[in-house]
Amino acid sequence: MTATLHGLFYWLLRLLAPLVWRREAKIAAKLEGFAATEAGSALDMLKAAELAHDPKLRRLFFRHALDEARHAQLFRAQARAIAASAHQTLSSHNLIRATRQNLFERLGLVRFVAFVYLAERRGELQFRALRAHFRGRPELATLFEQIAKEERFHVSYSQKLLERWRADGQAAAVRWALFQVRFDRAREAWLRSGRVLGDVVSQLLLGTIYLVVLPLFALISRALDPTAIGWKRRESPTSSIDAARRQY
Numbered sequence: 529m530t531a532t533l534h535g536l537f538y539w540l541l542r543l544l545a546p547l548v549w550r551r552e553a554k555i556a557a558k559l560e561g562f563a564a565t566e567a568g569s570a571l572d573m574l575k576a577a578e579l580a581h582d583p584k585l586r587r588l589f590f591r592h593a594l595d596e597a598r599h600a601q602l603f604r605a606q607a608r609a610i611a612a613s614a615h616q617t618l619s620s621h622n623l624i625r626a627t628r629q630n631l632f633e634r635l636g637l638v639r640f641v642a643f644v645y646l647a648e649r650r651g652e653l654q655f656r657a658l659r660a661h662f663r664g665r666p667e668l669a670t671l672f673e674q675i676a677k678e679e680r681f682h683v684s685y686s687q688k689l690l691e692r693w694r695a696d697g698q699a700a701a702v703r704w705a706l707f708q709v710r711f712d713r714a715r716e717a718w719l720r721s722g723r724v725l726g727d728v729v730s731q732l733l734l735g736t737i738y739l740v741v742l743p744l745f746a747l748i749s750r751a752l753d754p755t756a757i758g759w760k761r762r763e764s765p766t767s768s769i770d771a772a773r774r775q776y
Contacts, residue, residue, distance in 0.1 A: 534653065541657035549661065552610055555668075559607035563600045570596035571628035576640060579632055588685050592644075595678050606671055638693060642705035645686035646713070652679035 549555050573593035580586045632640045655676035662668035690702050 534649075537650075538653055538657055541654055542660065545658060545661040549658070552613065556607045556611040559603045559610065563603035563607060566596045566600035566603060568627060568629065570594075570600060572631045575628055575630065576632035580637070585637075585689075592682055592685075595682070599675050599678070602671060602675065606667065609667075638690075638698065638701050639705040639708060641686050641689050642702065643709045645683060645690060646706070646709050648679050648682040648686060652676050652683055655679060 549558060570593045573589050573596060577586045577589035577593060580589055631643060635643060655672045659669050659672035659676060662672065690706075693699075694702050
């Protein structure tokens with residue numbers, strides 16, 4: 529079931545890629561967003577390496593952090609190159625937002641590794657789909673291939689940690705951690721889609737009011753009272769002390 533959903537998500541990404549990555553300026557902006565995400569992930573992995581007690585985990589988290597920091601640099605450099613060719617200027621706003629979320633402290637070890645596993649698996653799938661989409665542009669296809677390869681290592685080590693904990697009698701804790709992460713991601717996706725849907729509905733509603741309701745109201749009003757059509761001459765105000773004292 530999971531493999532089937534994984535495959536469906538891959539082809540969904542392939543179908544949406546031509547719409548999302550359709551202009552040079554849009555491509556540069558998306559790459560800049562990836563750079564910010566990877567930089568934020570690097571900060572979280574560094575904090576996890578600092579707080580972890582197991583030396584092996586510390587090494588894995590630290591290597592992961594270095595990979596994410598390098599990914600951020602690669603995405604940022606490619607975004608600048610594309611923006612320059614499209615005569616666009618990139619701001620530093622996205623990188624400023626790349627802040628640490630303290631995931632290791634908030635989630636705990638098992639749930640944090642479950643989060644890493646699911647997030648990196650989805651990232652690897654996305655980068656693999658983008659590599660296929662940009663097969664006609666070697667600079668982008670090579671970039672996504674390189675990063676997807678390193679994401680596969682992140683998926684592999686986090687999956688092995690979860691499997692080891694299952695074998696050590698923590699199968700229930702691992703299942704619960706994976707469920708919590710999936711639930712949180714589904715809820716966040718629902719909230720994001722709600723905001724988008726709210727914007728679309730409000731625009732349609734306002735457009736209907738201005739383009740349909742108000743013209744119809746004006747036509748009905750004109751048909752019921754033809755004498756009210758056109759400009760009306762305003763009576764000259766009375767010039768007196770009492771009139772001047774009134775504001776309206």
